[in-house]
Amino acid sequence: MSSAELASRSGCKRTEVMHDDCRTGKGDTMSEAMVKHGALPTAEGGGGSMRHLNALTAVAGGVALAALGWLISHHFMQTDDPETSDQVVLITLGCWAVGFMAGIGAFAGPFRWLLGNDLTHADEMHLAGKDQGVGRYFRFTTDHKVVGVQYLIVTMVLLAVGGTLAMLMRTNLIVPHSNFLGPQTYNSLVGLHGIIMVIATIIMVTGPFGNFILPIMIGARDMAFPRLNALSLWLLVAAVPVLLSAGFMGGIPTGWSAYAPLADQATPGMDGYLMAIVIFAISSAVAGANITTTVLTMRARGMTWTRTPIFVYGVVASVGLALPALPMFMAAQVELAVDRTMEGQFFIASGGGSPWLYQNLFWLFGHPEVYVIVIPAVVALMELTPVFARKPLYNFNAAVLGIVGIVGLSIMVWAHHMYASGWAPDLNGPFMLTTEMISVPTGVLFLVVIGTIWRGRIWTTVAMMSVYAMLWNFIIGGVTGIYLSDVPADYALHGSMFVTAHFHYTLMGAGLTGAIGALYYWFPKMTGRMLSERVGFVSFWLVQIGFNVTFLGMFAVGLAGQPRRVFTYPHMFATGNFISTIGAYFIGIGMLITLYNVISSWRSGLVAPANPWGGKTLEWAVPNPIPLANFEVLPVVISDAYGYGEGDPQPPHWRADPHSPATPELVPAGAGTTISDTEGSPQ
């Protein structure tokens, strides 16, 4: 589609001024403000009340409102009924979230708008984090680059917490009857590890890279809705303590899937879990709508669909799939809340409800969710493969169709998680069909990657080696998935450690590996520093070898009949579990080394050139540090970004847009976005 069509589609006249105005997002971005208030000086002192709000006031607001909510609800509701403690907990947690969002300033904009004080240019600049140094990472900042870095940090924190729990679980399983953790503690750890990791991996690519890199990659100055961008991030931050609070309120006995009616029976920990899901679902819907709109309306002139990088497709597929999926999960949790606090009986068979209703809602979310996690990770690797193989992306069209095929099929396979549930045995055949059909578009993605590698000039950086690790792990995850898609085989394997090993091969072996590859690839652009390759390889091998040892061990005990989610097991499974635990320690050490690499390289790594890898996508065309508005002059795209080996010298695939509004006088030189420049280090 041409940009003219695009512009008319989004309701804009194709006059030059309007055109750009439209592309930068209706009345919501600083660019628009810049156009409108171009004459205004970049006033210091904008921001109004927002100047005083940051993460600290957010926590204060959250705690204060939570305390108030607790006092009031406790006073009026605490009786001897079992439901009331759940009501008090839910009200308290809800108040925390509202107070936190108020404290960070999420409601300041709408509130001022209500009072008729629309934001000034200076306010917009303040919101975008201009001249605020490191402080802007702790504010309701709208600059997509800041939000991207914030997402990266939240992801790393979640992975660290989830990883800690994984280490404790594996330690408990090192020998049979270890008596290290009791059953209640262990069951809670399984569930919390699971849900923390699921949330971490849902955001791990679309959050950091989808926010930081994607807008630059499509030649935009920011996201379509920068304030929604900040909103989604801070909602996520608000949800984290809510989720962790579950651990202090008796834990969750149900695993990450929170099957009812066990969830109806659980202690108030369950309320922490369900409240966190509700908040996270809102956050993810906001982020998904924002990213989708950005890609649909803000691509650079000339960036037709065939010239749009594959990573953009992957991110849109992921958030687009999350848009219908997460509300299912949220609906299930809202119903669970009604069950727990108001005798809703949604999932209580004796009251006319159905546990199978919960399972259907959960897996209508749960299966798409694995693709929400895996697609952007694999596609990030697909994006960097041409760069390190120095070849065009092989069969771009097939890659796009593969992604579309996976997305389409992934919403039609959910009941393969319910083959053994007894819900609808007659549907097992049809669901086996749709499930096995997914192997075709998934296979196409493999073809694209190996086709790109074929006869390439392979530059084996850590990022590129992640592609190879993914090829190894994802094949194993895929083949074991084929066993599980077979109904009779699933009768034997469902609910066993085999399933656990299978989904770790996909979520961790392909997903997390992809995100780590993406981190090594884009870190120089995000921070202005290179990650150390040497340290990176130490970590890479520790993690990958440890990973395969850990989960091959789990495959073995699963095939032999060890159920999953068990805190102890008979001696017959001792060897496999011991091996698995030792492997897990290697993963732990490896991941800590990655953490070290990130911290030390961020502070004092080699200063990165603007384009260290020779990438052709637009993010490599902007200087380090990236100016607040990304591009001095917006680009016009002439061809796609994969033209390796085509012509010598290769023609550039973009040029400056003659219609681009000039921004330099509005964005003084040095208004960068990397942490390093604000810390006054490199250059």
Added chain:
Amino acid sequence: MDARRTLTGGALTVLGGALVVTLTGIVLHRDGAEAAALSATVKGTAATSRGVLPHAFLKLATYPDSMAGAHGPGGGVHPDWVTYGPTSALKVPAHSLVTITIDQYDGGETITNPYFATVRGTVGGTMTVDGKTLTKTSPDAVGHTFTIHAAPSNQDPLFVSVPLPAVAEDAPVAPNSDYPAPHVVTFSFITGGPGEYVWNCEYPCGDGYYAKFGGAMSSRGYMSGTFTVS
């Protein structure tokens, strides 16, 4: 970056991470640990269907709250939860006749699964309640059950389940006690080889909006525990 700095930095990060995991582990281990185990006292031998075996004795009790169990002064975190006492970790000798006496102080009602209103797996399929020999109780007046089971792989099967009749709602508080006079339930069974088993109560005496298996029923140390044969 010079190599020395990288090495020390990396090592420190790994150590720091290990420290965090260890500390969390210690806290969780303390939190979830069972109280010290109660070992059965062996007194003489007994003639059984499997020959003459050592005879071991255990004395337990069930209370309507946690003031009397092993939950510390004031009843611990959940003073109002029902509990077994004096502890939940039990140890008995292998290849022995084990006689358990339970003082049951708690009331009760209808059990979810009537299977557990019948005595299972004891010598003769019987128990004595206040001196009377019974094979079952009314499923509508069960206070708790004492049910031993476990994964049978790699160890001898052991399944024992005894219903503890409920104390009447209107029973007066006994002199020198916080509770009414208990039902005294006694039963014996024969252990096989060494093994790790668990026991729990099958009467829904816990919290939770559904099936009353939450709270005390779902937290080890109240209505469930370990049963080690060694």
Added chain:
Amino acid sequence: MRPMTITTSMDHMATRTRGFSRRRDVRQVVALWAVLTVLGVVFGLFVPARLMGPPASPTMRGIEDTMTVFSVAAAPVAAVVWAVALYSLLVWRHKGAGPPETDGPALRTSRPAAVLWILLSSVLCVFLLVWGLAEMGSVATAGSRNNPMVVNVTGNQWVWTFDYPDKGGVQSDQLYLPVDQPVVFHVRSKDVIHSFWVVKMGIKVDANPWEVTQTSVVPNKLGTFDIRCAELCGLLHADMETSAHVVSGAGFTQWLQAHGGHA
């Protein structure tokens, strides 16, 4: 639109394919593929089924065969990916520090490869499906033929119990079955969801409150087998296990009579 290197003439395609197969790197990749395929097939033939242990029912035998067949079928596909990956690391890797000085060939696509790949994976997919449906059919009828014996299975937080409605209502905490007799399990739960799993017989179905689910099997091997719970059901889920004893017909009658039932 970017140009594509698609050739449309069949003739041309054939010559290209011939030229392609004469190239050294292609031949070496094919050799590598063959080696990896053989390794994968050997692995598939011997490892998964062995890890699952000797089957105790025709159903489990069928499942183990499925594991073997699927592994063998997947081996050549996985080998393609791994052969190209391995070869590219060994041979096409850019050696020396820094980025490669030159680009690789500007290969945008090749229709034969794409068509072949999609065709083969579709054929494989259809094969898996047909195999699965056929097997499903035989599992579904396994126990329901020949006047099966009914056993009620009840899951209860953390204990399985069984009763035999047509055998005088015998109740037990362990499962006793006569060998070679088809049996249908009617599975229920008294509280939350459990999952009734007789590991070596390859059967599993959830136990739901207020619903009766079914599964059936013909145990064909004498011995004692593990029954586990395969759905997290709370505190002692890990210990919700018991045994299935498969005994001779006479032994079963004896057991029934000893427990107040009749054959």
